[in-house]
Amino acid sequence: MSQLPLRAQLASALGRTAATLSRATGRGDGSVIGGRVGLMLEPDLLRKLAADRKLVLVSATNGKTTTTRLITSALQELGDVATNAFGANMPAGHVSALAAAKDAPYGVLEVDEKYLPEVLDTTGAGVVCLMNLSRDQMDRAGEIWLLAQKWRRALSGKPAHVIANCDDPLVTWGASTAARVTWVAAGQRWREDSWCCPECGGPLDRSASGAAWACRECTFHRPEPNWVLDGEDVIDPRGARWRLDIQLPGEANRSNAAMALAVAETFWVDPARALPRLRMVTSVAGRYTMVERDGRALRLLLAKNPAGWLEAFDVADPALPIILSVNAQGPDGRDTSWLWDIDYRILADRPVFVTGERRLDLALRLAVAGVPFQLCDSFQQTMALVPLGRVDVIANYTAFQQIRAEFGRAV
Amino acid sequence: MQSELSIVWIYPDLLSTYGDQGNVLVLEHRARARGIATRTVHVRSADPVPQYGNIYLIGGGEDRPQILGAERLRRDGGLRAAVARGAALLAVCAGYQIMGSVFGGEDGRPVEGLGLLDISSGRGERRAVGELVADVDPALGGLPRLTGFENHMGVTRLGPGVRPLSRTVVGTGNGDGTEGCYAGRVIGTYLHGPALARNPALADLLLSWVVGPLAPVDDVWYQRLREERLAAALPGAGSSL
Structure with a gap:
């Protein structure tokens, strides 16, 4: 951070100037152009900006921006947090976010699903939060099973602690090569992309309540969750029940909040400290406004x-x-x-x-x-x-x- | 005419990547508009394919589901039996390739298909992504131009046992200037997802093969969407339905 080499310092300063110019001229919010300028001058800038920080990467098809915001809010309990709050979720956006808060000891970065392997490699982030995978803009986003397979390769052999939604079979499969996983039963509304086993292609059976799932043909099944979203409440790993009472509406946001609580706890911020901060979030980059x-x-x-x-x-x-x-x-x-x-x-x-x-x-x-x-x-x-x-x-x-x-x- | 038209959607759990349900909904909608009752069966990949259906639909999917789908359909035999007794079939994208003798699976390795269409498919150099416009074979009774979206890497060679469904005006299709093919009552196309939504005449062709001549229906939203999409894909050509 403050120990950045001169070239990286210069690159990130020029990037910030470009971002300011972009905002001042009304061209955008500056979160992409600044990072691009910085990366052009110092291709290794993201690695350098990430060094010595405690980073969380947040990826999913849906809820990335909101969950990033919720985790950021919780970690502000500990100190300054660098974050790409406006959803610029590729490396240029990450560079801008980290350069804009160069002394922040923590960082919470929303990461485009495709870029997760690259960004994890570059930043060496210690915590990765994975929520859901479903069909999305096929003409450019590609196929989600391949995406989950890339996550598996990227997480394998890395020390990162993964917080993953075990109610989503494809996310479970994508996360399960990680050395350390905390499973959150955070729910799954959209099930049209998880009728088949990601491991063998066999049919997935669901329990009567719909929560648990298991392959009929191989051993792949839902892991035992450490955290459970139960209606309006979250049950933590010690069995304590917490009423969420967040201001963001709907089941999807309760799911995002459950993930955020599990991530916060990896930083020793327990729900008693994290929840009041999650409840302060009312809108996210215009959503729900x-x-x-x-x-x-x-x-x-x-x-x-x-x-x-x-x-x-x-x-x-x-x-x-x-x-x-x-x-x-x-x-x-x-x-x-x-x-x-x-x-x-x-x-x-x-x-x-x-x-x-x-x-x-x-x-x-x-x-x-x-x-x-x-x-x-x-x-x-x-x-x-x-x-x-x-x-x-x-x-x-x-x-x-x-x-x-x-x-x-x-x- | 029978009392109820039966529509069989094959393997929505494997081969329904992007809006393939639209073809089911459009067939139901256009049958209903003519007072024809329909019954739709969703056949998951662990279940047998019924032989009694009238119109069968199969959609697109990723490499692995495509291979699994082909293996299960070959083993099951229900679709082959249904087509042999004269059922209609619309096969889209990955489903289209499965109907041929062979297609390119993971890393392009050839996988055996069902052989219901005299075609063989492999993998091309570039992904074809974008709007597609094609003129339908006049032998099918003067259907209007096809409009749709394609998103595939397939290259399909047509054998003497099929006729091209259409000739491409915009887009890639089979890769040789034609798009899709048909033989008997089996139609295959690279127009992915809800191909029938922008081509209601193709939906009506499938329906008419089963129930005979059809009364005209109120088509206004179908036609407005067609006009807009054709104008977008063929700038300057004006309306050319």
Whole structure:
């Protein structure tokens, strides 16, 4: 940190300048460009910035940004924490995050699933938190079984302590080569990607409660959990029950909080100290934020893939109208096929407004599901049509950012 | 006409990577719109494939599930029997390759397929990812252009026992200027996922093979999506349905 070699000091200082310029000129939040500049000047910058810090890497298909935020909040109990709070989750973003907090003894880094092996190698992080794996933007993200296999190779022979969700069979498989694993029964809502055994391809059987799973053909089965999410509560390894009572809504966030508590404990921050800090988190990079305009109060929910939509439906209020916005730009995946993996019938009894660049894909999807909707050509038109009062909004990545931009990113 | 149309979705637990369920939903929707009752069976890979179905669907998947799926279908024999008695089959992407004599498995090693289509597939140099537009074989009765999304590394050679389903205008398809193929009532295509959502005429072709001529239905959302996607894939071509 303060002992950085001169070249690395210079690289990280120039990176910070680039980030400041990016923000000042309104081009972005600076979390990628700064890291790119730094890495260009000193390719080994991430390793150098990571040295001598206690690092947590957080990876999953869904919930990375939120869980990173929750863990960061818990570890602030101990001191300064460097983190990539805005979801810039590739090495350039990690460099920016660490350079921006060069004296922070702790770091919590959200890591893109594909980059986990590389970032683990480079940073030598001591703790790795793995939550879930499901189908996601197939045209660029690739295949999740291959991803889990890469995690296995990356974790094998490393000293890292892994905190993994044992309710997700693919995550369990991906984590189980690690020397040391704490298993968290953190739940799994989306199960369409775990009907088959990751080890042998045989059918996975679920227990009557649905929690435990085991392969019918080989010995692969759910490990005994150390931590258990049980409704509104978390049960710690000593059997103590903790009411979560967090402000972030929905089952998915209770799952994220359970993972965060287990990670915090590896730093000797027990739930009695960690929970009050988790409860302070109310919104994460715009997610779950309430914004107001012209008599409408919009709650913004981000959902990028089928599992994410399932989580958003769990949070959305059935009594309220709902706006759905879908794009298919690069970061969203250019293929909208995933819309057909989501069961929209849950929306049939509330007013539904459809917008976004790929609104026609969504319109046909809803028509086939028998869900009535109103098609809106722009977000402005949507706002004019939607009734006064509270409204839920579910949008995928760039659609979400566009809506945030409508409100000046004040959220 | 029978009272109930039976749709069999093969191995959603193995071969349903990305929106493949859409083909089931579109068939049900377009049958329902014409007052035809449907019954859909989801056949998991540990279960036998029933022989009594009318329309069979099989989707895309990663290498390993594709190999497992092919092995189980070969061992099971139900799909082969169903096709022999005249059932219709739509095989998509990995499912399409499985229907041939051979396909490239892990590291490109050849894996034996079901041999329901006279094709053989291997692995190409580059992944084909993007919008696909193709003109359907006129012998199928004047179907409109195919529009869809492809995402595969496959290269498929057609033998004399099949006809190309279409000729590509945009995209890669089989890799030789054609896309997909058909023989009898078996159709294979690289249009992945919910191929029928953007090609309702193909859905109707499968339905008509089972129930005979179909009444027209309200198509507005299907057609608006088609127009938009074709315009996006063929800039400047105007509407060319």
